[in-house]
Amino acid sequence: MMGQFDLTEDQRAIQEMAAKFTADAITPFAAHWDEQHIFPRATIKAAAELGFGAIYVSEASGGIGLGRLEA
Numbered sequence: 001m002m003g004q005f006d007l008t009e010d011q012r013a014i015q016e017m018a019a020k021f022t023a024d025a026i027t028p029f030a031a032h033w034d035e036q037h038i039f040p041r042a043t044i045k046a047a048a049e050l051g052f053g054a055i056y057v058s059e060a061s062g063g064i065g066l067g068r069l070e071a
Contacts, residue, residue, distance in 0.1 A: 007069075014070050021050060 025043050033040055047053060057063020
C-alpha cells in the first residue's frame with residue numbers, strides 16, 4: 001500500500017501554472033505541430049522562461065532546484 005501525502009502550497013502553485021501553460025500554449029496547437037512536423041521553439045522558450053527547462057538544475061547553477069515531485 002502506498003503512503004498518502006499532500007502537496008505543499010508551492011507544489012500546488014507549480015502544478016497549476018504547468019496545467020494552465022499546457023492548456024493555453026500547448027494543447028490547442030499540439031495536433032497541428034505534430035501533423036506539420038513543427039518544433040514550437042517559441043513555446044519551448046516560453047516554458048523555459050517559466051522555469052520548466054531547468055527544474056532539476058540547482059539554483060547555484062542557474063536552475064530552480066526542484067525535485068522529481070515538483071516536476
